[in-house]
Amino acid sequence: MVSWAEFEKQAVDLAALGWRLLGADDVAIGFMATVAHDGSPRMAPVCPIFANGNAYLSAGSKTPKRDDLSRDGRYVLHAFLGKNDEEFQIAGRAIEVTDPQERAAVHRAIKFAVYNPDDPIFLLDIERCLWVFWENVGQPNTRPIRKRWKA
Numbered sequence: 001m002v003s004w005a006e007f008e009k010q011a012v013d014l015a016a017l018g019w020r021l022l023g024a025d026d027v028a029i030g031f032m033a034t035v036a037h038d039g040s041p042r043m044a045p046v047c048p049i050f051a052n053g054n055a056y057l058s059a060g061s062k063t064p065k066r067d068d069l070s071r072d073g074r075y076v077l078h079a080f081l082g083k084n085d086e087e088f089q090i091a092g093r094a095i096e097v098t099d100p101q102e103r104a105a106v107h108r109a110i111k112f113a114v115y116n117p118d119d120p121i122f123l124l125d126i127e128r129c130l131w132v133f134w135e136n137v138g139q140p141n142t143r144p145i146r147k148r149w150k151a
Helices: 004-010 012-022 064-071 100-109
Strands: 030-035 041-046 049-051 054-058 074-079 087-097 121-135 143-150
Touching: 004 012, 004 054, 004 121, 012 074, 012 087, 012 121, 012 143, 030 064, 041 064, 049 100, 054 087, 054 100, 064 087, 087 100, 100 121
Parallel strands: none
Antiparallel strands: 030 041, 030 074, 049 054, 054 121, 074 087, 087 121, 121 143
């Protein structure tokens, strides 16, 4: 698994597409799937945070998302759909950040207005990426164009 910065080095085009689709120049927004305690999938809207070459997530301390990430760590982060149903997702493992300096750096990078500085922060290690663009949308010959990357 790799950091966001390493992902950018290994898959320049895919990382740029993900940055755009997540809206990371402003407040990044997407959906995160996690694994619940009973093994079922769970999805929640999230605002990933980009700092020090990494992707992070601040999860409310009393949320199912936090419980899932603390217990299992597996995640899939999916951006909102772009034009022609363009898709972007990364997947890997989330690791809780306990280092005070790293937490402070993440807090300085937060672009959204409300958060609790005591909430857990997770580093999103990236294992794989999928990008899909639909060619000829709405026509009989609509077809997906897929690009995949794996660490």
